[in-house]
Amino acid sequence: MRRLATLLLTALLLTPLAAVAQGLTDHPGFVDFGDLDGIADVEPTVEVSLGPALLGFLRKTVANEDPELSSTLGKLRGIELRVFELRADQLDNARDQALSISKRLKSADWEPALRVRGGDGTVHMFMKTRDEIVEGMVVMIVESGGDAVFLNIVGEIDPEQLGSVASRFGVDLDDL
Amino acid sequence: MTDKQLPTWFDERIEAWLDDELSGSEAALFEARLATDPLLEREIERATRLGAQLQDLPGLQAPSSLSRNVMEITGNSFALPKLAFPAWGWSLGGACAAALALMVTLGPAVLPGGEPELQPTAQELAKARADLALALGYVDQAGNMAARQLGGQAGALTVRGLLEPARRLNSDGADTI
Missing domain, CATH: 4.10.280 (MYOD Basic-Helix-Loop-Helix Domain, subunit B)
Structure with missing residues (x-):
């Protein structure tokens, strides 16, 4: 009797919490950036976590002014962003982290879409696809200038539509 | 099942007895049985250990991802309090009821597919x-x-x-x- 009650108590306590976590973390397009916390002992200067509910509200608010953005947001489940401002001597650590995540993604059947190394820095981009539908995207940027960016967009993504929307947001990153 | 079973009446009153919630006649009956039944004594010891373990559990800090998700799903309208096992003592029934109430209260807002009722500002x-x-x-x-x-x-x-x-x-x- 008490054993049953204990089990029931445990189940009741854990069920809603696990369900909350499953809201996003069980999505095939989700990537846990938890290991990044404290990269090179530096806390992220930007930490964004947009979940399905907030994205849903955003979608509604822009439905009239920007139907394309609204449509894009309607298919997204979450956005996770971590940005680190690093010194030059800490960039190797960020590059190592990006490579480590890249290996993890490859082993999880993420498709490497692009890796660029140049004077600006490095860019890694991965996509998770199923039946030719993009279910998640990871963009990792390690700028030579010192910023390291880790971005995970979760949900059904139309790259063309996403790109069109991104270009219209008019964010001048140099001013940030 | 070959284990000797404790009569239901006594089994159901162990926690009440530990919480000193039995009536005088029930307590007398219970204690009369306790004086002669080692099985009842063992069950009381087990319940005592379980209660002590529950009380000794450290406060649980919800992982940041969890509190983040809860805040997002509920529109950031409230902060998730630090989770801790309260001193429920032996009232497992009460604990279950509290957990059920928590799930009923939060469930529609936090379960996938549930409709969030709180609007973000x-x-x-x-x-x-x-x-x-x-x-x-x-x-x-x-x-x-x-x-x-x-x-x-x-x-x-x-x-x-x-x-x-x-x-x-x-x-x-x-x-x-």
């Missing part, structure tokens, strides 16, 4: 919009950095064209995976 929406713009800005930046690698196309490319330079980089034998 205008300020929270504005911040979310800024966050979204920032994230998409970095997507755009990734496209621009890829384009620059192709030579002088910076500023014009977004992720809309990110796959295109990727294809070109691939065909050019450049540094792509």
Whole structure:
């Protein structure tokens, strides 16, 4: 009797919490950036976590002014962003982290879409696809200038539509 | 099942007896049995240990991802309190009821597919919009950095064209995976 009650108590306590976590973390397009916390002992200067509910509200608010953005947001489940401002001597650590995540993604059947190394820095981009539908995207940027960016967009993504929307947001990153 | 079973009446009253909630006649009956029944004594010891373990459990700090998700799903309208096992003592029934109430209260808001009832404030929406713009800005930046690698196309490319330079980089034998 008490054993049953204990089990029931445990189940009741854990069920809603696990369900909350499953809201996003069980999505095939989700990537846990938890290991990044404290990269090179530096806390992220930007930490964004947009979940399905907030994205849903955003979608509604822009439905009239920007139907394309609204449509894009309607298919997204979450956005996770971590940005680190690093010194030059800490960039190797960020590059190592990006490579480590890249290996993890490859082993999880993420498709490497692009890796660029140049004077600006490095860019890694991965996509998770199923039946030719993009279910998640990871963009990792390690700028030579010192910023390291880790971005995970979760949900059904139309790259063309996403790109069109991104270009219209008019964010001048140099001013940030 | 060969184990000797404790009569239901006594089994159901162990926690009440530990909490000193039995009536005088029930307590007398219970204690008379306890004086002669080692099984009842063992069950009481087990319940005592369980209660002590529950009380000794450290406060549980919800993982940041969890509190983040809860706040998002509920529109950031309240902060998730630090989770801790309260001193429920032996009242497992009460604990179950409390957990059930918590699930019923939060369930519709936090379970996948549930309809969030709390609306984010205008300020929270504005911040979310800024966050979204920032994230998409970095997507755009990734496209621009890829384009620059192709030579002088910076500023014009977004992720809309990110796959295109990727294809070109691939065909050019450049540094792509």
